[in-house]
Ligand SMILES: Nc1ncnc2c1ncn2[C@@H]1O[C@H](COP(=O)(O)OP(=O)(O)OP(=O)(O)O)[C@@H](O)[C@H]1O
């Protein structure tokens with residue numbers, strides 16, 4: 001059985017006005033499998049991930065079918081979903097500044113899911129928090145800090161530690177590195193890659209950048225204006241882009257790769273991607 | 274630091290009034306209804322601040338006034354915080370239709386003058402300390418509700434709430450662990466300011482003769498009674514005014530200082 005099976009998912013305004021924001025997309029994830037969701041800004045990537053866990057903002061509704069770990073998410077009551085959430089899926093968001101509660105020490109935020117899902121208390125809880133921090137390569141003293149007292153990269157690591165604390169079968173990462181600078185970005189990507197493999201987690205990775213997606217997954221689904229325009233192995237999409245949008249994505253990924261490889265003396269050459 | 278000095282000043286001013294109010298519960302120079310003093314005596318050894326038209330000791334009346342001011346401020350803030358906080362949270366969680374209706378209702382309540390509302394309550398229940406608290410607390414709860422609604426909505430839209438929901442944390446738990454702590458600093462500052470406004474509102478009510486009945490007169494009534502004799506016995510008019518200013522300025526300074534204490538992201542050093 002698939003861990004996540006999405007078929008004909010559409011997202012519409014509750015008022016019923018206008019076009020669907022996401023229009024009949026389908027995909028599936030087996031346990032441990034990875035999928036990159038790529039598309040331009042506003043194409044519906046974030047809403048798709050929210051629909052997967054049944055957390056669409058008020059004012060929007062989803063139709064179609066989303067089976068998450070055997071539970072139908074669409075139309076399900078909160079009570080039902082609360083039982084699936086946590087064990088089945090966890091999320092890491094783009095903005096580390098809003099992904100953590102500014103008024104709660106990091107250690108406490110990481111302890112929350114450990115307490116709830118694994119029933120840990122006292123000394124066992126403290127050592128689990130230390131282990132969770134260690135796993136994302138954060139020093140133990142970070143536990144006593146507020147989010148504004150650590151760097152953006154550290155915040156994102158803490159958010160990852162929180163998401164992993166429930167040992168979810170599926171990790172949803174919504175542009176987790178976009179707000180970070182390039183070196184930190186590479187570190188966080190490597191961390192996600194390593195942890196997903198270590199815990200045999202499935203990964204739904206959202207980005208608008210093929211070069212970033214290429215670092216963690218081999219399968220992609222290309223969204224454009226709410227429609228799935230391409231889906232398949234990354235290598236295939238790269239060699240044979242098909243539609244115009246995918247072609248432009250590939251071109252910009254090539255340019256970025258080229259820019260990273262460029263030596264100073266040819267840096268002003270456009271290389272005519 | 275300048276802010277620190279403001280906070281300390283605020284605490285001292287409020288503490289003085291609080292201490293006087295507490296003391297008045299156990300001891301006043303004269304009984305509240307004592308009229309044995311001479312008419313409009315000036316300050317002297319027997320009556321430290323002099324007496325009023327009926328020969329009552331002014332210091333005694335001021336102390337009792339402090340008690341009434343603090344009681345009304347605290348009572349109205351408690352009522353406003355509970356009622357307004359609950360309504361605001363409800364609106365933040367409500368569906369579009371209920372939320373819009375509540376927001377409209379709050380706007381109407383806020384536009385309604387506090388004094389007019391207070392007069393209606395007094396007309397219905399009679400003038401008393403409790404009436405003043407209910408009237409002012411009701412008016413305050415509309416303001417608190419509107420603020421709570423906006424603040425809570427902002428927290429609910431944050432990624433950390435979505436992340437918590439994704440990992441199966443229930444709504445009540447989210448309100449307790451994330452929403453309340455995050456709206457509290459702003460709310461507490463606002464409530465402190467509302468305390469000052471409540472004291473002023475009560476003084477206005479009493480000035481109009483709608484406050485607690487004599488002999489337990491509030492500062493507003495003292496001001497009103499001293500009005501006709503302000504030239505011959507100025508202390509009677511000045512003293513309640515000064516105390517009113519001390520308390521209101523005190524809570525305002527306190528509110529400002531509180532903002533920094535309650536919010537770790539605003540603290541410079543840890
Ligand atoms: N709460 C909402 N109500 C109505 N429309 C919304 C809401 N949230 C998002 N939308 C619309 O849905 C579309 C898709 O939004 P979404 O956030 O999924 O885009 P995205 O692909 O994640 O973009 P980005 O790369 O910028 O994060 C956007 O056009 C947006 O205007």
Ligand SMILES: [Mg+2]
Nearest residue numbers: 045046047174
């Ligand atoms: Mg997005």
